[in-house]
């Protein structure tokens with residue numbers, strides 16, 4: 765721990781490494797919570813560049829209101845057991861597994877990735893409710909690199925929202941009933957923003 769702390773004190777930004785994991789928890793209503801740790805990852809720009817150029821990003825199209833539309837972001841999903849595209853992500857996943865093992869009772873095994881090319885890219889209000897998260901408490905841990913975007917959360921069915929700025933090595937973990945009882949979104953923005961990559965770690969059977 766001392767070694768990690770010391771190296772992060774001298775963080776020059778060109779080495780990708782995780783600092784001590786000590787997020788702040790915000791309790792939401794209905795048994796949902798969010799853990800947040802800004803700038804957890806040192807050298808986030810290095811990781812951003814590696815993922816931006818190295819991940820086989822895919823544009824997807826989805827049916828929506830009986831029309832087929834472009835999904836407004838690029839995607840790549842790493843299934844359980846599929847090699848991750850950067851060694852730092854293995855360290856990140858291990859640190860998250862270790863930290864949340866007791867509370868989660870299982871490991872984070874998949875890594876979904878989104879690339880938001882600019883402010884026009886977004887993800888609409890939703891919960892990660894495909895699979896077990898529909899009925900059970902779970903966790904989704906998101907590491908963000910590149911430019912900051914707002915992750916907004918609001919109670920499912922309506923209510924006031926809460927936002928977290930996510931970019932540059934920030935970590936957020938949505939836990940408890942968050943996927944069932946709250947929705948989240950990355951809204952579009954007209955502000956000039958650079959690209960952002962989010963890496964979402966989830967347990968088996970959650971999406």
Ligand SMILES: O=C(O)CCC(=O)C(=O)O
Pocket residue numbers: 876878887892906915930948949950962964
């Ligand atoms: O980009 C993010 O941080 C959120 C992505 C998300 O909500 C999802 O892929 O389910």
Ligand SMILES: [Fe+2]
Pocket residue numbers: 890891892948
């Ligand atoms: Fe989501």
